[in-house]
Amino acid sequence: MMPQVPVLLAAASDGGHTGIDLLLPEGYDIFWSAVVVVLVAVAMYRWVLPNITKILDERTEKIEGGLAKAEHAQAEASAALAEYHRQLSDARAEAARIRDEARAEGATIVADARGRATDDAARILENAQRQIEAERTQAAVALRAEVGALATELASRIVGEALADQARQSRVIDRFLDDLEASAAGKES
Structure with a gap:
């Protein structure tokens, strides 16, 4: 509590200011403070x-320019995206057409x-049939x-005379084969 007493004593010895006057500055302080404030202002x-x-x-301006650039870039990006989608759909259509x-x-x-x-296959079958027919004919001959x-030899043995004559031999063979074919045809039907 001691330190407060000297402050009050100093204030009391300052020329008799008391109460609210202690808080208000002198007029010249207000004037010069106002001059400095005006100069600074x-x-x-x-x-x-x-x-x-x-x-x-x-x-x-920079912010507005940046915004304008961003809007322009956004518009370009939207246009590029639309172009990309169009090209993609064209490419898909082209791929479908090529696939078809x-x-x-x-x-x-x-x-x-x-x-x-x-x-x-028809040509091979026809050739095979011709070849089979040719082989069959050759086998028949x-x-x-x-x-x-064999028939001539057998007939010669049975008859007891030689059938050396070619014309007679041919007639006997043809007659024998015709009889064989007729009997074979009779059995089939």
Whole structure:
């Protein structure tokens, strides 16, 4: 509590100010304080405030320019996206068309291959039938000659005379084979 007493004593010895006067400054202090505030305010208004305003305006312009660029970039991106989607749908349509053409071409190739295979099979079958017919005819001729020789020899033994005459031998063989064929045909029907 001691320190307060000297302050009060100093205040009391200051010229008799008491109460609210202790808080109010002297008139000359208010005047010079007002002069300094006005000088600082003028300096602030004259030099500092224009620079601050200029800096703020530049920042506003940069921000607005950035926003305009961003909007422009957004518009370009939207246009590019729309173009991309259009190209993608075109590419899908083209791929579907190519796929359909390939299927049609594949079906044509398969049909052509089947046709050629059918033609080749028919030709091979026809050649095989001709070859079988030729071999059958050749076998019949060879069999006829062999059977004829055996029949002639058998007939010669049975009859007891030689059938060396070619014309007679041919007639006997033909008659024998005709009888064989007739009997075979009679058995089939």
